Amino acid sequence: MGRPAKHSADDLIDAAIEIFAAHGIRAVTLGAVAEATGASNGSVYHRFPDRPSLLAQMWLRTSRRFQDAYRTRLGEPTIERGIATAAWVVDWCRDNPAQTQVLAAGARTFNPDEWPESAQTGDDIEQVVRAYGRDVITALAPHTRATPDQILFALLELPIAVVRRALQSGHTPGEREEELIRGLAEVILRQPG
Structure with a gap:
């Protein structure tokens, strides 16, 4: 029986994310991860x-972690929960600054065309997001005059855009961004059905 691993895959991914957040995509190498964690190159x-x-x-x-947290926060979709969850995205970003940098950069930054086949198959994240979006729209549509596109914009695209703008201007999203998201999401979603 082999000895237990000193560094889990999650430890190595965490280190890679921290390297990315601090130094950008070019700095993320297997050697840099080994150095940051003290793991051997072989490990x-x-x-x-x-x-x-x-x-x-x-x-x-x-x-996946962001989506899981978002779904948990939203629960059974209601207009009130939708607005609160859209604003909560700022809290998640404050609590997870390095992971926020990954999400803000977008999948294309991580060269998905070069990923191994095992990472490109299975539950395609885009398909999962679209299916979940349809479910949320179905739940909220009877309670608002907002169009399906407006619902998705208020719940997901708006918070991401506001967070990205804050990050690009060099500051951590805070109360100002949270209130901006909450106010705009309310305007969009509180249109009576």
């Missing part, structure tokens, strides 16, 4: 045979 390569495998897991894990 890193055992979990991630190449850089595209690591980049894929950085994006996929971050995206």
Whole structure:
């Protein structure tokens, strides 16, 4: 029986995300992750045979964690929960600054065309998001005059755009961004049905 791993795959992904947030995509190498964690190169390569495998897991894990937290927060969709959840995105970003950098950069930054086939198949995140979006629209549409596009914009695209703007101007999203999202989401979603 082998000895237990000193560094889990999650530890290595966490280090890669921190490197990305501090230094950008070019700095994310298997060697840099090994150095940051104190893991041997062999340990890193055992979990991630190449850089595209690591980049894929950085994006996929971050995206899934955000989606899971978002769904949990929204629960059974209502207008009130939708507005609160849209504003909550700022809290998540404050609590997860490095992961926020990953999401704000977008999947294309992580070169999905180079990912191993195993990362490109299965539950396609875009399809999962679209299906969830349809479910949310179905739940909220009877309670608002907002169009399906407006509902999705208020719940997801608006918070992401506001957070991205804050990050691009060099500051962490805060109360100002939270209130901006809340106010605009209310205007969009509180149109009586």
